[in-house]
Amino acid sequence: MQKILLNLTPVILRKGLFGMTILSLSLFTIACKEEVKEEPFSLGEKYFSESTQLYLPNDLEATLWAESPQFFNPTNMDVDAKGRIWVTEALNYRMFRNDPNIFKHHEEGDRVMILEDKDGDGVAESSKVFVQDKDLTAPLGISVIGNKVIVSSGPSVIIYTDEDGDDKPDNKEVFLTGFGGFDHDHGLHAMIAGPDGKYYFNAGNAGPHIVTDKSGWTLRSGSLYNGGSPHMIDNEPGMVSDDGKVWVGGIAMRINPDGTGLKVLGHNFRNSYELALDSYGNMWQNDNDDDGNKGVRVSWLMEGGNMGYFNPDGSRKWQADRRPGQTTAMAHWHQEDPGVIPFGDNTGSGSPTGITFYESDLMGEKYQGTLLASEAGRNVILAYKPEPTGAGFAMNRHNLITSLKEEDVEDAKSRATDEDKTKWFRPSDVLVGTDGAIYVADWYDGMVGGHRMIDSTGYGRIYRITPKGKNLPKPTIDLSTTQGQIAALINPAVNIRNAGFALLAKQGSQAVEEVKEVLNDKNPYHQARAIWLLSNMGTEGIQAVEDQLEANNPDLRLTAFRALRQVKTDILPYASKLSSDPSAAVRREVAVAMRDMPMNEVKDILIELASQHKGEDRFYVEALGLAMDGKEEEIYTVLSQELGAEPLDWSAGFEDLTWRLHPNQAINGLKDRAISQQLTDAQRKKAVTALGFINDQAAVNAMQEIAASDIAGVKDQALWWLRYRRNNDWNEFAIDIPELKANLSPEIQKDMLAFKATLENTSSSKADKVKAAVAMAKDKTGGFMLLGLAEKEALSADLTAEISTVIFQNPEQAIRVLAGDYFTNPTESSPLALSDISAIEGDAAKGKQVFMGKCATCHQVGEEGRNIGPNLSMIGAKLDQNGLFDAITNPSAGVAFGYEMWLITLKDGTVASGFLQADGPIVVLEGLQNEVYNIQASDIASRKRFATSIMPKPSELKMNETDISNLTAYLVGLNSETN
Incomplete structure (x- = not known):
């Protein structure tokens, strides 16, 4: 039997910030080292015959580690303790749209494959099927945690358990179910083990997601989204979960390994493909925009944060809320709305996929602390070294590996022929192996997004990236000893660490001293892992974590506080201690921890935290907003006494807080600022905006007074807010403004x-x-x-x-x-x-x-x-x-x-057509001439959404x-x- 491999010859291309190496991939055939009995294939089938070029930093090299027919259409990867790569396939992707007579598919369901390089030569020669299941339809996530293989395939998270180690599942459990997005890119994504031993995962906005954990707690997340799959059911904005909160669109979650304790950690994404955690507990993700709007982002996710795709209850798209003068990206993610977290790095257009965080120094010290984000639409793995800045992060972007030459766009244009496969490099996932190497899965197709494919063979590849000239051997992981468990804890592979974590935590006090030694490790990420673990090892371990609240490194102080939050019922002494910490990031964590705590217990902490805000840190003011969620009116009285002044003399920090909290009692002060000639245009505009988010008749009245003023600019802004809010949040209030020309009436039709x-x-x-x-x-x-x-x-x-x-x-x-x-x-x-x-x-x-x-x-x-x-x-x-x-x-x-056409027929027989922008008491359609139809929901007789473009x-x-x-x-x- 033979298989097809690629020979890669590195050639220096040029040097830049990282420097770049060009890899010319030419084809040749050699004898297979091992018969791959588990995956028969036809020798006559042509899987790959074109040359490809890939570019990466000149201190790194990439080799082809595996390719079809060892697996097909890879969507996600993980690595086990033996260093084997597990791959979820999506051959059955969108078969309702992709003709099964043309596209390769599996009648018995999609598969999970195990790939292994047994002899350590950098090429996987073994491929076998772990499971093939009709319940797996284009699964988008896999995690191998101990003997559990966790597969995300909407509507369910399925756990296959291999009890006897024969690489076949002995048990199958539907761990969670009820997620929207069956056979849908915007559905359920991968689960990973966090540094705290819990599981983290996310789902896109193809809801609704109505999911009950094993303790009976129910999540309900909906939105206006209504497209993309015939399997979708109607989404419903504004649903309330059992925590009393409204979670919208795409969501990030955490759950205990036993299936209890489901908790939402962030929401209102479009479609974050995967969630990555670093060892401090920071959450990282990417997210794609509405096609072509140059709003794709790579972001740090603040706990509990609203990432701003829809309005707060999910009933309106960004187009319906776009304000005059806003750029597309700012409007797309509601970036100028109070209550929305900054979006991080705006990467332009694209189709982001898998993401991971590299914490080892095995690739070289400059790669330690690098966030790696797959961008299938742009044919690149993006690399970031997130820089703590205030309460958030600055994101500086570089390319790790790409099929496009950065410095010569014209060359890419000239090579864009039918034979050219430059844009067929579609990285669907990026993984750190147990050896510290970086593995990149390539879906390999000329089409990405929109649920379409061109390649009918299902061809896919996996590349292995290592330091040039440096061998990264696969370690032997022995979990039977304490030192072996600690070695697993500090391994570069995310889910391998969990094996060490779980076994050491089970030892409890017996292993505390050995784990405390990790606090002296030169790698701060290893220190952070020890902090999380020690918090689960009894009284002595918790004392060691409390000591880390005094650490010189603010990331370790932050980690210690996060760890203590999960194991201690009373965290107020820690919060009080850290409320005046010199690090804004540490204070931010204290703030988000106060969100659901009673006002009488946290008032002094909130005042101290608020007093530290001087303006110019949007992450910090949003953390304060989360801390004061549900307490806005009560805390504003206190803040006014402690930090406030006459409205025209507000400090920048207090102005920020008022804008973020926008309590009713600030209405008069905001009105005074909006019409004051002493303030700048920006300050007046901020006051008007804050009024626009207060849902009270008094705010409407104040806005009408501003609209009646003669201050240039401000008057027009107020008039816009009145007309805009009349069709949503202020629909039930009395508004007296000039009417716009009606665009729907029986007379016209x-x-x-x-x-x-x-x-x-x-x-x-x-x-x-x-x-x-x-x-x-x-x-x-x-x-x-x-x-x-x-x-x-x-x-x-x-x-x-x-x-x-x-x-x-x-x-x-x-x-x-x-x-x-x-x-x-x-x-x-x-x-x-x-x-x-x-x-x-x-x-x-x-x-x-x-x-x-x-x-x-x-x-x-x-x-x-x-x-x-x-x-x-x-x-x-x-x-x-x-x-x-x-x-x-x-x-x-x-x-x-988002570009599905709707036809709405009213009870009087009139019709309106266009793209649905908002759904609530007022339904908003944007027509084909960019006209806007604002329709009372109670007047609607029928609705039709067309599947045809x-x-x-x-x-x-x-x-x-x-x-x-x-x-x-x-x-x-x-x-x-x-x-």
Whole structure:
């Protein structure tokens, strides 16, 4: 038997901050060292034949560690105590959309594979199936913790236990279930063991997530999200969990290994693919934006933090809340709203995936403390050395490994041909092995995002990154001795540490002295692991942790406080001691720990913490906001006495606190500041914004007074807030402002309503019905009404045939496209062949003309075009030529999340169509001309969400093969933030 391997020859490319090495990967075939009986494959099947180049720092090298057919379509990895890599496959990914007659798949369910390099030569020669299960459909997470293999495959977290060590599961347990997002990228993600011995994980916004832990505690998380999968059920914003809180969208969680103690640690993400913890207990994640909006982020997550994708209860998208003058990224994550955590590093457009934190020095000291974030959309693993800054972190980004040359975008454009596979490097996960090497899983495909694939073979790869010329041997981990358990505790691999942690904690006081020795380790991350462990080792261990509250390193003081929080019922003495700590990060942790504690117990601590805030630290003021959650009115009285002044004399710190807390009793002071000529424009604007977040008639009245003032700028801001809030949080308050022109009324649609009545009247003649139907089919409003009737099967076959002859000439593009779901287009042409298109050499200049003439009516590139569909300014950084061909010729194969068309019919018969932006007492649709429909929910008779993309097929735009080739040549070059 043979298998295909890659030979990598390192060549120095250039030196930069890290320096870069280019790896030319050329193909050759050798005899397999070991028969892979567990994974038979056809020798005639072609898995990979193109050359690829990868770039990484010049002190590192990468080798191909494993590839298909040892596994397929890798989504996530983990490593066990033997140093073997476990991989979850997603061959059955989106089979409802990806034709099973074309795409490789497994009828018996997806699999978990075990890969091993037995002889230590840097190549995995062994591959075997651990489990194949019909309950596994495109699983997105795996953790191997002891003899438990934890697999995340929505709607469930499943634990397979291998009791006898034969690499086959002996037991299967549904550990948790009820998560939304079956077979969905925005669903359930990987579980990992934290430094405290508990399990941490997250889920995207494809809810609702209604999950009950083994103690009976129930999480309920919903949002406005309603797209992406036929398996989804209706999401519901504003649900309350058993902790009394409203958790929204994507969520991060922690749970005890026994399945009790489920706790939400942060929320309101779009889709954080994975959660990573460092040994201090800091949580790190990435998150993708609505496609094309250049808002992808890599973030530190504050405990309990709201990361700002939806409004606080999940009923409104960011577009509905966007304020005049806000940049897309700031609006996208509600960054100027009180109660939202700063988003960290905005990486632009992309599709972020797996993430991990590197704490060893085996790769060299400069890599210790590096956050590694996979970016499949941008063909790169991003590297950060997070720098503590105030109560948060500064995130400075570098590339660890990428298939794109940083300094030569034009070269990438020139190589963007059908044969070029530059953008097929799709890192789906990054892992630290027991040997300290970095392992990168490559999904390898020309398409990423939108639930689509191009590669029908399921090919995948795993690369191993090591220091150049340095052997990183796989350690032997002996868990039968205390020293072996400590060696596991300080191992570079995250879940291996848990094996040492659990066994040492079980020893209790007997192993305290040995564990205390780790406090002297030169690696501070090892010291932090010892702190967490000691807090679980009885009285002597806890005393050692209390001593660390005096440590010189603020990260260790912070870790000690976090550890004590989990094992001590009374943490107020510690909180009081640290409330005046010189480190803002330490004080931040004290603040978030005060969130649910009674006011009478924490008042003095809160005052001390607040007195330390001087302004200019958004992380700190948000931590204070969490500390004062539910106590805003009561604490503001105290803060005013201790820290306040006359409204026009507020300090920057007190101004921040008032903005963040926005209590009712601050209304008059905010109004005075908003209309004061003594303050700056920024200070006045901040006061107006704070008023906009107070849900009280007095705040409305104050805003109306400001709107009646004659202060330039402030008046317009207040008027905007009144009109905006009237359609959501202030809907039930009395607001007296000039009305905007109504965009929905029976009067405007009266002609079409009359025609519709004719169709619905059983006594109308056939001729009258045909006349009415034809008239409606030619009109935008009438066309949408016909779609609504067709959806309800309220049109006869004769009428459907008559409408089919007319509706595909409707002036509204969306109607022409959506009509194909219900009517037969008499002029529909055969689909264009990709082979015919790819044979034509595209002209980018002519492609831009095609874009401006055909695509700019819905899409933007830079400042050109309209913001209706996804922004395409960086589409070339995400898709290669084949991916663009597929997206253009098969637009409904992957509708971008948030761009599903809705049709709402009111009780009076009128209709509105567009993209759903808010759902509550007022339903907000954004129409195809960027008009906004604000609709009383009580007036709605029916709703319809279309699965078909409103992007027309090329034939409907009268585009031929040459047009598509030219357009693709233009789009493939759009990979710069400056487009």
